[in-house]
Amino acid sequence: MADNKEFDPLKQAFLDAFPNPDRVGCPDQKTLKAIGRKHLPLNHPAQIHVSGCSPCFKEVLEYQAQWQTNRRRTHILLAVAGLLSIAALAKWWETKIYNVPTQTVASHVALPSPQKRVIPEVATLVALNFHQIARQRGADAVRVEKAQHIPARLVTLNITLPIGSDDGQYQVEIRTRDNQVFKRASGSSRIENGNTVLTVPNLELSSIPAGHYLLFFHHADASWRHASILIDEPPSDLKGHQ
Ligand SMILES: [Zn+2]
Numbered sequence: 001m002a003d004n005k006e007f008d009p010l011k012q013a014f015l016d017a018f019p020n021p022d023r024v025g026c027p028d029q030k031t032l033k034a035i036g037r038k039h040l041p042l043n044h045p046a047q048i049h050v051s052g053c054s055p056c057f058k059e060v061l062e063y064q065a066q067w068q069t070n071r072r073r074t075h076i077l078l079a080v081a082g083l084l085s086i087a088a089l090a091k092w093w094e095t096k097i098y099n100v101p102t103q104t105v106a107s108h109v110a111l112p113s114p115q116k117r118v119i120p121e122v123a124t125l126v127a128l129n130f131h132q133i134a135r136q137r138g139a140d141a142v143r144v145e146k147a148q149h150i151p152a153r154l155v156t157l158n159i160t161l162p163i164g165s166d167d168g169q170y171q172v173e174i175r176t177r178d179n180q181v182f183k184r185a186s187g188s189s190r191i192e193n194g195n196t197v198l199t200v201p202n203l204e205l206s207s208i209p210a211g212h213y214l215l216f217f218h219h220a221d222a223s224w225r226h227a228s229i230l231i232d233e234p235p236s237d238l239k240g241h242q
Helices: 009-017 029-036 044-050 054-098
Strands: 125-127 148-151 154-160 166-175 181-192 195-202 211-219 225-232
Touching: 009 054, 029 044, 029 054, 044 054, 125 148, 148 154, 166 195
Parallel strands: 125 154, 148 225
Antiparallel strands: 154 195, 166 181, 166 211, 181 195, 211 225
């Protein structure tokens, strides 16, 4: 507060008016501090003493100045902490909203922890794009299109379905070229930016031999459709992949 620095004649008068060199009847330091911090009521006996004792009055002014400085510092720290947590929150939100993998194979990397040598198996997130596959007539119609890669391991598939696909529950099957069902799963889809994205969580493909397969999918209200996929040997380093 600016009034600390301004010359106050009344204050100055008080500082000299009641000398008490032997500190007769002075309250202890704790009480004077409490007065400086405005923790004592005005009618407290110590307050009445201070109003007639220049040395005590001087001490109270010093405690008051210290207290105000600390309080100001605390307010600044709280404001900075507030700004930092807002920034952290914004960063977290941004990561959550925009960190959606596109066509590449991304993996959820488990942070190495000192106690745990065994890294728990976390599903590798694989984004597939079936946006371009045309509507097929029956399950027999095999179209030639570029097979999309899936590593032979525990995966969570994020499949962008063909234009106009419904959202909701889907059944998924991985079949061999001669129509043997290798794996059945289910997932749910939602509309994201105009695309229907089907998520099939925790699909265990580590036992599936590498090679060409067909990924069949169907919504309750629609017929089976499919796209070519290529199951790869699980790469040791996913970063160099594709
Ligand atoms: Zn005193």
